[in-house]
Amino acid sequence: MIGLTHYLVVAAVLFVLGLVAVVSRRNTIAILMGVELILNAASLNFVAFNRFSPSFPAAFDGQVYSLFVIVLAAAEAAVALAIIFAFYKINRTVNADAANVMKH
Amino acid sequence: MEHGTASYLIWIPLLPLIGALINGANAFFGNRLPRILVYIVGCTTVFISLCLAFNAFVDLQGLPEDERYLEYSAYTWIKAGDDLEAPLADGTTAAVTGGTFKVDVGFLADPLSAVMMLVVCGVGFLIHVYSTGYMAHDPGYSRFFSYLNLFTFAMLLLVMGNNIFVLFVGWEGVGFCSYALISFWYKEMPNAWAGMKAFVVNRIGDFGFIIGFMLLFWSLGDHGVWTLNFRELAANAHLLAGMEWGGISVVTLIALFMFVGATGKSAQAPLYVWLPDAMAGPTPVSALIHAATMVTAGVYMISRMNFLYIMSPAALEVVATVGVLTALFAATIGLAQNDIKKVLAYSTVSQLGYMFLGLGVGAFSAGVFHLMTHAFFKGLLFLAAGSVIHAMSDEQDMRMMGGLWKKIPWTFGTFAVATVAICGIWPFSGFFSKDEILWKAWESGHRLHWVLGFIAAGLTAFYMTRLVAMTFFGKNRSTEEQKHHLHESPWTMVAPLVVLAVLSFAGGWLGVPEALGGHNRFHHWLAPVVDSHHGDAHHATALLAGEHGEEHAVPTGGHTAPAPHGETEHGAHAADDHAAHHNTERFFALISVLLASGSILLGLWVYLKRTDIARKAAGWLGGIPHRLLENKYYIDEIYNAAFVQNLLRATRFMAGFDTYVVDGIVNGTAILTRATASINGFIDKLFVDGAVNLVGNTLIAGGQRLRKLQTGQVQQYLYVLGAGVTIIIIVGLFIL
Numbered sequence: 001m002i003g004l005t006h007y008l009v010v011a012a013v014l015f016v017l018g019l020v021a022v023v024s025r026r027n028t029i030a031i032l033m034g035v036e037l038i039l040n041a042a043s044l045n046f047v048a049f050n051r052f053s054p055s056f057p058a059a060f061d062g063q064v065y066s067l068f069v070i071v072l073a074a075a076e077a078a079v080a081l082a083i084i085f086a087f088y089k090i091n092r093t094v095n096a097d098a099a100n101v102m103k104h
Numbered sequence: 105m106e107h108g109t110a111s112y113l114i115w116i117p118l119l120p121l122i123g124a125l126i127n128g129a130n131a132f133f134g135n136r137l138p139r140i141l142v143y144i145v146g147c148t149t150v151f152i153s154l155c156l157a158f159n160a161f162v163d164l165q166g167l168p169e170d171e172r173y174l175e176y177s178a179y180t181w182i183k184a185g186d187d188l189e190a191p192l193a194d195g196t197t198a199a200v201t202g203g204t205f206k207v208d209v210g211f212l213a214d215p216l217s218a219v220m221m222l223v224v225c226g227v228g229f230l231i232h233v234y235s236t237g238y239m240a241h242d243p244g245y246s247r248f249f250s251y252l253n254l255f256t257f258a259m260l261l262l263v264m265g266n267n268i269f270v271l272f273v274g275w276e277g278v279g280f281c282s283y284a285l286i287s288f289w290y291k292e293m294p295n296a297w298a299g300m301k302a303f304v305v306n307r308i309g310d311f312g313f314i315i316g317f318m319l320l321f322w323s324l325g326d327h328g329v330w331t332l333n334f335r336e337l338a339a340n341a342h343l344l345a346g347m348e349w350g351g352i353s354v355v356t357l358i359a360l361f362m363f364v365g366a367t368g369k370s371a372q373a374p375l376y377v378w379l380p381d382a383m384a385g386p387t388p389v390s391a392l393i394h395a396a397t398m399v400t401a402g403v404y405m406i407s408r409m410n411f412l413y414i415m416s417p418a419a420l421e422v423v424a425t426v427g428v429l430t431a432l433f434a435a436t437i438g439l440a441q442n443d444i445k446k447v448l449a450y451s452t453v454s455q456l457g458y459m460f461l462g463l464g465v466g467a468f469s470a471g472v473f474h475l476m477t478h479a480f481f482k483g484l485l486f487l488a489a490g491s492v493i494h495a496m497s498d499e500q501d502m503r504m505m506g507g508l509w510k511k512i513p514w515t516f517g518t519f520a521v522a523t524v525a526i527c528g529i530w531p532f533s534g535f536f537s538k539d540e541i542l543w544k545a546w547e548s549g550h551r552l553h554w555v556l557g558f559i560a561a562g563l564t565a566f567y568m569t570r571l572v573a574m575t576f577f578g579k580n581r582s583t584e585e586q587k588h589h590l591h592e593s594p595w596t597m598v599a600p601l602v603v604l605a606v607l608s609f610a611g612g613w614l615g616v617p618e619a620l621g622g623h624n625r626f627h628h629w630l631a632p633v634v635d636s637h638h639g640d641a642h643h644a645t646a647l648l649a650g651e652h653g654e655e656h657a658v659p660t661g662g663h664t665a666p667a668p669h670g671e672t673e674h675g676a677h678a679a680d681d682h683a684a685h686h687n688t689e690r691f692f693a694l695i696s697v698l699l700a701s702g703s704i705l706l707g708l709w710v711y712l713k714r715t716d717i718a719r720k721a722a723g724w725l726g727g728i729p730h731r732l733l734e735n736k737y738y739i740d741e742i743y744n745a746a747f748v749q750n751l752l753r754a755t756r757f758m759a760g761f762d763t764y765v766v767d768g769i770v771n772g773t774a775i776l777t778r779a780t781a782s783i784n785g786f787i788d789k790l791f792v793d794g795a796v797n798l799v800g801n802t803l804i805a806g807g808q809r810l811r812k813l814q815t816g817q818v819q820q821y822l823y824v825l826g827a828g829v830t831i832i833i834i835v836g837l838f839i840l
Contacts, residue, residue, distance in 0.1 A: 023823045031819070100816035 007048035014041035028084045028094045035080075036073055043069045110174040113160065113211040116153045116221065117260035123149030124253035131246035139245065143236040146249035150232050150256055154225035160213040161222060172215055172632050173335070175266055177208040182269070184330075205330035212266035212334065216633040219472060220263035220404055223479045227396045228256045230600035234487050235388040237596035238494060248288060248386065255281035259397050263404055267332040268317045271405065275313070275369065278398045279306045285393060286385040298384035305378040309368015313405075316361030320412070323347055323354050338411040345415060359412050359419030363426075366402025372460060373430040376453045377740055383445040387490030390445060395452050395486050396479035403459045403475050407468045410634050414466065424464020424545070428553045428560070431457030433737075435563035439570070440722075440733035443500050444489050447571050451526065452482055454560060458541050461557055467544035468634035469627040473615045474537035476626075480611045481525040481534055484604035488519040491593040491601065492575060497586050502571065507580040511590045514598045516576050518605040523572050525608040527565035527700040530693070533612030539696050540617060543689055558699065565700040569707025577712055619689035 014037055021034025043066040050062025084094055091098045123145050130137045164172045184205040213221070232252060239245045258277025265271040280303075287299030321332060327343040329336070347354040366372065371379035382394045393399070406413060406423065413420050434453035441447045455478050462471030493500055495512050509516040525532035528539060538561060546554040580587065592598070616622020710717050722730040732738070 019826055023819050023826060025819075096819060097817065099818065 004052040011041045011044040113176040119149040120253040120256040127250035157221035174213040177210040182207040210266035211264045231392040234600040285389040295384040298381040302378040313365025356416040370402030380449040391486035396483040427460025432560040435560045438567040462541035465548045469630040470540040477533035477537040481522040481608040484522040491515040502574040506578040509576040518601040521605040536612035565703035573711035619686035
């Protein structure tokens with residue numbers, strides 16, 4: 001029987017994959033993809049907690065939250081891609097290590 | 105005009121001062137005025153002063169004999185104490201001067217200062233005119249005339265001041281001008297030295313003078329009379345009688361200290377040494393300052409203070425003795441000098457000695473009379489000598505001269521007149537004045553003084569004849585170059601010579617003694633100043649003895665000396681006495697003239713016919729006496745060894761003390777301070793700075809380590825954040 005724990009483990013695995021991508025990847029596009037993974041892990045948690053809550057199906061606010069997160073992820077991807085585009089125009093690269101102007 | 109005041113008096117000294125300022129400014133700004141204007145300013149200011157002085161003289165003559173004084177106070181210079189008003193019995197008040205001290209810049213014209221004013225302005229004016237010719241080729245003419253005018257100003261201040269302070273200002277002023285003019289050609293070192301010597305030697309005398317008048321001021325103050333005014337001093341001098349200070353009469357002390365000042369200024373032994381050296385200055389300066397006027401300041405001062413001196417027989421005795429010894433001493437030196445101006449300088453010292461002899465035997469008017477005639481003939485001698493030097497292209501050595509009388513006849517003629525006058529041949533001026541002094545010396549019982557003075561008179565005639573013979577007669581010994589330039593001086597130089605020659609000839613007629621059929625007007629003219637001390641019958645009698653043949657009381661010593669002709673009775677024999685007395689005086693005059701003529705003839709014979717005698721005399725006793733005289737008895741060397749070198753040694757010691765001890769203390773303090781300061785600095789650096797730097801360095805080191813954390817790598821931050829959150833969760837779940 002597939003219970004709440006299985007969903008949570010999948011979400012945690014997704015989260016850690018996303019985090020590792022964000023932390024270790026040099027390519028900004030890849031970092032952005034990692035962020036998407038983290039957001040999806042969070043959405044999966046919302047949905048899973050809602051499905052296994054005692055008041056289901058009368059209350060499904062967790063599912064609504066996940067919809068918001070998807071919308072948010074879309075908007076965030078649009079903004080982030082615009083930033084990456086501008087960054088590329090200046091540095092001719094999408095390598096995150098090049099974003100060190102503030103340090104110097 | 106209120107009696108006794110005359111505001112024009114102030115202009116007499118002021119005009120030469122204005123002239124001095126104009127010419128001084130001209131010299132300072134590089135001689136922009138034309139030469140002729142400088143001459144005009146220099147001469148006219150003195151000439152106007154001469155006219156004003158003559159005016160004062162005429163004014164004085166118009167006054168009754170007892171009131172012959174004019175005073176003018178320009179302003180009050182020094183004032184001490186309060187003006188008091190004492191109530192009188194009838195309800196009015198009277199000013200009380202006791203306890204109030206006041207010094208005015210005041211001018212006094214009385215018979216004595218009138219004589220001095222006329223001499224200073226008259227001879228001064230002639231010498232100014234002469235200088236226009238003498239200095240014609242000198243680039244420093246404007247400076248010269250400035251100093252000359254300044255000197256005239258100071259000298260007039262000296263003789264016209266109505267108190268000792270103003271006199272002293274003039275006294276120092278003439279000293280300064282003398283210094284400036286002796287060193288006039290200051291680029292030559294000997295001239296600068298001579299000026300310094302004159303100044304320093306004069307300062308020694310001035311020191312005595314200051315002590316003298318301060319003592320006078322102080323002693324009179326003890327009696328409640330605080331004044332330096334001559335007329336007030338004369339009126340109150342009797343208060344000093346009987347005052348003693350350590351067993352010596354105060355009056356004697358004052359008189360002697362003041363006499364020290366006179367020996368300095370008037371070149372008497374032992375302070376005469378500066379005068380011969382002062383000949384380094386231009387010749388008109390020697391004539392004006394070192395023959396006619398400044399050096400007579402001491403004589404004037406003692407005549408002015410005569411009321412003190414007659415109270416102190418001992419002081420008078422000192423004055424007379426110093427005077428006659430100086431006269432004799434300087435005359436012997438004059439015998440062996442070869443520089444024409446040096447001979448005249450020693451002659452001046454000698455003649456000044458005569459004046460002091462006159463003063464010292466109580467014959468103040470005779471001293472001043474000789475002062476006046478000496479101003480004429482010695483001024484003339486110097487000017488004529490200047491004319492000779494001018495003609496000889498600045499040669500002063502008589503051995504290089506000779507036979508000049510044909511080439512420069514005017515100079516020779518006037519020089520001869522002056523020589524005869526100084527030798528004392530009747531009826532030239534020197535005869536009357538010198539003879540009167542010698543006669544008064546004899547008459548007052550100073551037999552030894554008379555003998556010494558008499559010998560000096562013979563020597564005077566001899567060395568003056570020697571001078572004339574070597575300069576004007578015989579073979580011309582000058583170089584071809586000098587012969588080529590030999591010329592008579594311009595008229596600006598000759599005219600003053602002629603005027604002075606007339607004065608040297610006739611100046612003595614003012615004081616023809618009664619014994620020679622005159623009235624001795626000069627003596628009567630000065631009588632109100634030098635004889636007005638009724639308290640001292642002694643003195644008045646002695647002074648008048650020459651005319652009235654009364655008791656021959658002696659001013660010095662107080663003992664009654666027998667009259668020369670041995671009569672001492674009073675009253676009844678007065679008329680006989682009178683006649684006999686005059687006969688004695690005539691006899692003395694005769695032997696004086698015989699001595700002078702004899703000396704002149706001897707001199708001419710020795711130096712013109714039998715020059716071998718002169719040479720033999722020079723070699724007499726192995727030449728020692730001659731060398732002694734030629735080197736002025738080595739007095740300069742003795743002074744140098746005894747005083748100058750010791751003084752220099754002392755000053756060098758003081759300088760060494762200053763350098764090593766005083767400076768050493770100062771430097772030592774400085775070194776000590778620096779040492780402590782460097783220790784302080786070291787501590788400061790090590791500990792205080794160390795602590796401060798430690799804080800800073802620690803922070804810097806810490807910061808440098810910390811800044812490495814901020815890499816700018818967002819992913820690193822995120823990594824750390826993730827690690828942190830993980831640790832917190834682990835801690836939260838498993839440990840807490």
